[in-house]
Amino acid sequence: MEFRDLEIFQLVAEKGTITEAAKVLNYVQSNITSRIQKLEKEMNTPLFNRHRRGMTLTPEGKKFLTYSEKITLLASEMKKAIQSKDEPSGKLEIGTIETVFQLPNILASFDKKYKNVELSLYSGVTEELEGKVIDYQLDGAFVTDGNFSPEIIAEEVFEEELVLISGSHVNAFAAIEEEPVLCFSKGCGYRARLEKWYKDNRIHPNKIMEFGTLETILRSVVVGLGIAFVPKSSAEHLINSGLVSTYYLPEQYSRVKTMFIRRKDTYLTITLEKFMETIRANRNIEIHSLKY
Template sequence: MEFKDLEIFQIVAEKGTITEAAKELSYVQSNITSRIRKLEAELNTPLFNRHHRGMSLTPEGKKLLTYSKKILLLTDEMKKAVQSNEEPSGKLDIGTVETVIHLPKILSAYIKKYRNVDLSLFTGVTETLEEEVLNYKLDGAFVTESDFHPDLVSHKVFEEELVLISDMRDATLEELQEEPFLCFSKGCGYRARLETWYKNQNVTPQKVLEFGTLETILQSVAVGLGVSFVPRSAVAHMVQNELIQCHTLPEQYSKVTTVFIRRTDTYLTSTMEKFIETIEKNR
């Protein structure tokens, strides 16, 4: 069994068709087909169900996918370990929630110092980013602190205060509870905090509106569409310009810690080691 066969197997499993896998790998389709058949012959079991929509994994194929991911990850780590040098280089895929106010400073300091690193940034909510780090899709992520999976280690970045924001109309907290709740999708740590506050006040939001970006949420609040729950530092400029106003909630809901998470079992390359060092110097 060759490592390349496992790589091809994973791409076919991900894409669901030989055609798409061939495009991804820049191979001819017949080559992909013969490598999959060779792998099935070696293991003496079918790995895919063939149907008119494409290919789906058999139960045995699903088992192999789990093991092949581990094998190829270890192979990649082995290469990094023996080729490691003092100068960070290569790809670094980092995830982040949208409201990490110190992120530009951290990224700028890192990229300027380590120019051989190809750093990519992906945004999402805490729950999704945690899953992507666990599944090796991201090297690490900035998220809201919570009870993480035991396979993750976290590095504290900074603490912030979350505030309820509304437009400039005079309104009490009780009145604001009746306003539509503007938020990110499920899995957002800030949303979970405010939902807990609502629950403890025996309040059910009349309407929940989900948005994809922080900027859209802030502009929607400013024009009176509803209320939201965000870090005070993320809206300081809008408060100063009297576009929105902040309302303080009890500390049990408002104090939040942003952390950087990564898997505990992955080899700590110089690229990642220096990134963590940069976080600690610029937090």
């Protein structure tokens, strides 16, 4: 039994057809078929039910999938554990909320120093990213501080101030109950804080409009579509140019920490360790610049 056969099996289980798996891997279909048949012969049982619409796992196949995922995950951990301590390499998959203002500096510093690392970045809201870290889909993630799972280790990266903004022709406070609230989807830490403020003050927003990117939210506020609760650093240029009006909420709602999270039980690879060192170095630079 080869690791590659297990990976192919998992992909067929995910896609549901030999054809789709072959497209992803750029293999001929007969190659995929023969590898699946080889596994079934070794296990002495059918792993898939074949039908016109594709393939579905048998009860034995479902059990096999659970074990095969554990095996391939362990193999991946093994490779990471024996990496060179001098030169990090391999893949590093990091998640981030949309509003980490300092992220470009962190990525640039890391990429320039560690050329052999293939860094992939995925964006989402805090709740979604935490779930992906727990499910081993991400090595780590930048998220808003919150009540994390016991499986998570969190380290503070930055602290920011959130501010309520509206179009320049609208008083931000007066617009609280009249204008639509422009925000990310449920699971966003900033949205949760604003909703708590609304609830604590018995205020009912007029309408909630969900967006996928911070840039779209900011542009929509400028043209008068609604109000938004965003990090002041990300809206500083709009505030300074007079394109938006601002309203400051009490500190318990407006002060927010950005955390870097990872799974507690996973091996801290040299690649992830160096990435975290880069985060700390950039955080120290930020703190130093604020002092002076």
